[in-house]
Amino acid sequence: MSQPSSRLRGGKSPEAPADPTVTAGAVAAVLRADIGDAFGFFGMHEVPAGFVVRVFQPEAHGVEVLDAATGDLVANLPQFDASGLFAGVLPRKSRFRYQLRVSEGAGIRVIDDPYRFPTVLGDLDSHLIAEGNHLRLYDKLGAHAIEIEGVAGTHFAVWAPNASTAAIVGDFNAWDGRRLPMRKRIECGVWEIFLPGVQPGALYKFEFKGPRGQPLSLKADPLAFQMELRPQTASVVSTPLPPAPRDTEWERQRARINDRSAPISIYEAHLGSWMRVPGEGNRFLTYRELGDRLIPYVRDMGFTHLQLMPVSEFPFDGSWGYQPVGMFAPTARFGTPADFAAFIARAHAEGIGVMVDWVPGHFPTDPHGLGYFDGTALYEHADPRLGFHSDWNTLIFNYGRREVANYLTANALFWFDRYKIDGLRVDAVASMLYLDYSRKPGEWVPNRFGGNQNLEAVAFLKRLNELIFSRHPGTTTVAEESTAWPGVSRPTYDGGLGFGYKWNMGWMHDTLRYMQQDPINRRYHHNDITFGLVYAWDENFVLPLSHDEVVHGKGSLIGRMPGDSWQRFANLRAYYGFQWTHPGKKLLFQGGEFAQEREWNHDHSLDWHLLESAPHRGMQALVRDLNRVYRSTPALHQLDCDRAGFEWIDLHDSDNSVFTYLRLGQGDARPVLVVMNMTPVVRGVYRVGVPRLGTWREILNTDDVRYGGSGVVAKTGAAAEEIAHNYRPYSVALTLPPLSTLILEWTPSS
Numbered sequence: 001m002s003q004p005s006s007r008l009r010g011g012k013s014p015e016a017p018a019d020p021t022v023t024a025g026a027v028a029a030v031l032r033a034d035i036g037d038a039f040g041f042f043g044m045h046e047v048p049a050g051f052v053v054r055v056f057q058p059e060a061h062g063v064e065v066l067d068a069a070t071g072d073l074v075a076n077l078p079q080f081d082a083s084g085l086f087a088g089v090l091p092r093k094s095r096f097r098y099q100l101r102v103s104e105g106a107g108i109r110v111i112d113d114p115y116r117f118p119t120v121l122g123d124l125d126s127h128l129i130a131e132g133n134h135l136r137l138y139d140k141l142g143a144h145a146i147e148i149e150g151v152a153g154t155h156f157a158v159w160a161p162n163a164s165t166a167a168i169v170g171d172f173n174a175w176d177g178r179r180l181p182m183r184k185r186i187e188c189g190v191w192e193i194f195l196p197g198v199q200p201g202a203l204y205k206f207e208f209k210g211p212r213g214q215p216l217s218l219k220a221d222p223l224a225f226q227m228e229l230r231p232q233t234a235s236v237v238s239t240p241l242p243p244a245p246r247d248t249e250w251e252r253q254r255a256r257i258n259d260r261s262a263p264i265s266i267y268e269a270h271l272g273s274w275m276r277v278p279g280e281g282n283r284f285l286t287y288r289e290l291g292d293r294l295i296p297y298v299r300d301m302g303f304t305h306l307q308l309m310p311v312s313e314f315p316f317d318g319s320w321g322y323q324p325v326g327m328f329a330p331t332a333r334f335g336t337p338a339d340f341a342a343f344i345a346r347a348h349a350e351g352i353g354v355m356v357d358w359v360p361g362h363f364p365t366d367p368h369g370l371g372y373f374d375g376t377a378l379y380e381h382a383d384p385r386l387g388f389h390s391d392w393n394t395l396i397f398n399y400g401r402r403e404v405a406n407y408l409t410a411n412a413l414f415w416f417d418r419y420k421i422d423g424l425r426v427d428a429v430a431s432m433l434y435l436d437y438s439r440k441p442g443e444w445v446p447n448r449f450g451g452n453q454n455l456e457a458v459a460f461l462k463r464l465n466e467l468i469f470s471r472h473p474g475t476t477t478v479a480e481e482s483t484a485w486p487g488v489s490r491p492t493y494d495g496g497l498g499f500g501y502k503w504n505m506g507w508m509h510d511t512l513r514y515m516q517q518d519p520i521n522r523r524y525h526h527n528d529i530t531f532g533l534v535y536a537w538d539e540n541f542v543l544p545l546s547h548d549e550v551v552h553g554k555g556s557l558i559g560r561m562p563g564d565s566w567q568r569f570a571n572l573r574a575y576y577g578f579q580w581t582h583p584g585k586k587l588l589f590q591g592g593e594f595a596q597e598r599e600w601n602h603d604h605s606l607d608w609h610l611l612e613s614a615p616h617r618g619m620q621a622l623v624r625d626l627n628r629v630y631r632s633t634p635a636l637h638q639l640d641c642d643r644a645g646f647e648w649i650d651l652h653d654s655d656n657s658v659f660t661y662l663r664l665g666q667g668d669a670r671p672v673l674v675v676m677n678m679t680p681v682v683r684g685v686y687r688v689g690v691p692r693l694g695t696w697r698e699i700l701n702t703d704d705v706r707y708g709g710s711g712v713v714a715k716t717g718a719a720a721e722e723i724a725h726n727y728r729p730y731s732v733a734l735t736l737p738p739l740s741t742l743i744l745e746w747t748p749s750s
Contacts, residue, residue: 016065016075016088019052027080030056030178034213036165038181038193043115044098049089053077055100055113056179058084062103065090066110069097084178097149112151112196114180120148120155121185121192129159130188132402135467137410138328138418141190142223143237145200153196154237156182156204158221159403160374161189163208168193169218170204170234177207189403203234205368210375217367220325222379222407227313227325229332233368238329238337241418250348254422255474257304257353258500260540261666263637264585265627266355267303267593268546269294270320271311271334274590276605287330287339291346299350301593301620302627306347307355307425309547311340315366320547320602321357322427323364323394327411330419344419355423355478356415360408360460361432362394371395379404385445389431391438399432400456409464416472423500424468429481429488432457458497465498476500478542489540504541504584507532512549515575518562519657519679519739526654529678532582533646540641541584545592550600558595558619567680569595569615570709570739573622573702574676577741580626581636581663581674583646594620618708625707629700629743635665635672636743649673649689649726656681658736660688660726672699673744675736682712683736689726695719696732696744703737712737718744 026041035041044053055063055077063086065074077086101110121140128134129141141157148155156168166184167177172195182191191206205218220227224235256262274294277283285293298306313326321331330340347354363379365371370379380395381387387396398404415421431437436444436452447455465477479499481488490496514528550556561571572595580586591606594616598607610616630636639645649660657678664671673696677683690696695717703709718732725731734742 014075014091016077016090017049018078018080019047019054019087019089020049021047021052022054022080022085022087027083027085030085031083033167033178033181033207034165034209035181036184039115039183042181043113044090044095046095047089051090051092051095052087053090053098053113054085054087056085057100057102057104058176058178059104060084060086060102061105064101064103066099066101067096068099068112073101074098112153114193114195117148117151117194117196119183119185119192120146120194121157121188121190126185126188126190129190129403129406132406134406135410135413135471136417137406138223138225138414142221142225142328143204143235145237145240146194148194151196152199153194154198154200154202155192155194156221157190157192158182158206158223159188159190159407160206160208160378162211162376162378163191163216163374164211164213165209166191167207168195168204169207170198170202172198172202172204175205175218198237200237200239202237203228204237205234208374212375214375216372216375219373220368222370222373223328224313224326225328226337227329227332230315230317233315233325233366235326235329241337241341251474253351254353258423258474258476260641261638263304263631264542264640265303265580265630266305266307266542266585266587267298267301268307268309268544268587268589269298270309270547270590270600270602272317273600273602273605275608278605282605284333287335287343290334291343295343295347295350295352298347298352301624302631303352304627304631305353305355305422307587308357310357310359310427312359315364317602319364322359323362323392324359325364325366325369327407328414341419344421348420353422355425355476356421357427358412358415358424359427360397360412361428362389362392362396364394379407383445385439385443386435389438398456399454399460405456405460405463408460409467412464412468413471416468416475421475423476423478425478425480426461426499427480429461429479430483430485432461433481433485434483461497461499462492465500466492469498469500478503480505480544486538500540501542501585502539503544503546503587504532504536504539505544506535507541507543507582507584508545508549511575511578512560514678515571516560516562519567522657522678523654526657529578529659529676530648530651533648533651536583536646537641537643542587543579543582543584544587545579545589546587547589547600550589550591550596553599555599556596557592558597559599563680565615566708567739569619570680570703573619573707573709574678574739574741576623576626577674577700577702577743578659578676580630581661581672581741581743583640583663585640586630588623593623615708618706622702622707625700633672633699633745634669635663635745638665638669639663649728656683658683658686662691671746673732673742673746675734675742675744677736677738677740677742680738682738685733686736687723687725687731687733689724689728689731690720690746691728691730692746693720693722693730694746694748697747698742699745700743701737701740702742703740709740710737712740717747719749 310321
């Protein structure tokens with residue numbers, strides 16, 4: 001920290017005697033950056049001859065010691081062999097708070113010596129880190145702008161227990177690993193140092209040597225709160241976020257909107273491609289611009305939640321964020337951490353819950369990342385049969401190592417604590433649960449019982465969910481789990497993994513396969529629609545039409561619908577009607593709401609110009625109305641996760657490819673009748689059994705002309721007749737529009 005020279009007093013300082021304890025070997029170790037106990041060597045120390053100060057300033061031609069309290073010059077330190085190492089015996093007989101006046105070229109600067117300051121990491125913190133139970137790890141590790149003894153600077157701390165040396169390098173020390181070696185806390189394997197004068201905005205990395213002294217790639221900070229924009233890879237000292245004001249009203253609302261009985265309709269977005277600015281080099285929108293455009297759009301469309309594809313910093317755009325390096329840093333592609341916090345706050349102000357994709361299943365092999373971090377397989381397994389995904393060329397976290405599990409758990413809690421998100425969608429859970437995931441025999445190692453279950457990952461996920469739900473009430477977690485693992489969304493006390501919800505991948509695969517059939521052949525695939533109701537309540541399901549369904553040559557959703565142009569749109573409208581009336585919460589990826597024709601490309605904006613076309617505007621209007629009806633109709637959401645909320649009326653009419661069912665709510669919620677006609681044939685006087693007399697009033701028809709349909713009207717209000725049908729005492733006679741889903745709500749007779 002520089003000070004004005006007018007404060008310095010005392011004239012020319014005396015030449016201090018050379019430090020007799022410094023050997024040629026010590027000088028050589030300094031020059032090789034091999035000082036393992038930096039704080040035992042640099043700084044002020046008591047020796048038989050008195051008190052010495054040792055300083056390494058390779059560009060200096062003079063270093064003087066000052067009394068920090070008075071500004072007096074105390075001594076001029078002699079230099080060893082023009083190496084940059086200055087060390088001498090002081091004319092003081094006791095310790096004092098000192099500064100250094102460093103002469104470099106024609107300039108002079110006054111600094112506070114980092115090796116003068118005490119440890120920052122407390123004994124309790126050290127104990128909890130070693131134990132793997134520091135749930136606020138992000139408050140202690142990483143880079144924190146703080147003040148010690150009235151001196152402003154940044155405290156750096158990093159876990160690297162097997163490194164023989166560690167140094168902080170950055171734009172403040174010419175990226176020279178000899179200058180600022182760190183102190184090792186042997187009890188927990190953490191290296192730390194406080195650097196006076198280093199302020200937010202500074203760039204930094206860690207320089208380690210492995211356990212055998214081998215040099216390693218410079219490493220980014222695993223707990224950096226901010227990182228450089230790719231292709232640069234340095235960590236950034238972040239401006240501390242101000243404490244978020246406690247929004248008790250939103251917290252009460254959040255508990256309601258995440259509940260199993262709530263209407264949950266999720267808009268999945270990739271921030272880099274939702275919308276760009278073509279006139280400015282096709283640049284990204286910033287977090288704040290997205291707050292002004294994306295969030296009002298989501299609200300206008302009637303979605304209850306916005307789900308962001310991973311925002312943790314990642315080096316390669318083509319990974320979409322699913323290969324993160326900066327787990328604690330919102331990506332710099334769209335702005336700063338403060339900008340991201342403002343984006344979340346804007347969503348809450350608009351009544352939108354925010355879920356964030358989280359990736360604890362693997363991490364990339366980029367040299368500045370977590371791989372081989374301290375010269376050993378620290379975060380990953382040493383055995384590639386346990387620690388390497390050949391499909392993705394990524395490394396697998398070692399969930400059985402308590403410090404690694406702590407790192408991941410603290411990271412999950414961090415997003416709730418610092419950014420006030422409302423849920424985590426956990427990516428690729430199946431790859432975590434199974435030791436033989438995407439592996440041939442002989443390519444994996446069984447667990448201690450001889451099975452293929454990753455017992456450490458199971459324990460980690462259970463603890464993760466317990467901590468999230470207990471420490472952040474009202475939030476939720478969602479698992480992308482593609483197998484039949486039992487109890488993914490069952491509480492841990494009941495033997496489950498403890499997630500709030502699970503993606504229903506089986507429903508998505510089966511129903512999309514059905515929709516791709518030519519309607520004349522759908523009678524032979526009837527089971528693809530009905531089978532999902534066999535297991536629909538085994539979990540708390542989300543029905544996902546996600547980004548995974550519009551990439552890798554699969555085409556867009558509208559592109560997978562059969563028939564001519566009108567039939568393609570009609571098919572997709574009917575399919576959305578089915579999704580929004582099927583038990584389970586809803587998720588739709590960006591662009592699906594207006595029938596994006598082109599397969600999704602992360603490098604390009606959505607094709608918003610399509611909304612100039614009536615069929616695409618109609619699709620958007622339908623999705624908006626489906627959300628409105630879903631939210632305002634209790635029978636369509638209250639018992640989404642309960643068997644009592646659904647009854648088949650007729651699941652066997654495969655000849656006509658017609659499906660009829662009831663959705664039921666709690667208490668006095670009015671029942672809803674759903675009729676799907678999945679052929680382009682208009683069916684007149686189609687009789688459907690119903691449980692009550694009264695009027696079954698149409699509240700949505702996907703064939704409505706407003707949506708681009710043919711306008712065939714079923715009956716705006718169909719009065720039930722005392723004609724038994726479908727094993728029901730009453731029935732209604734309807735006209736079924738082609739390729740349509742009808743939603744009718746019961747109202748009592750006046």
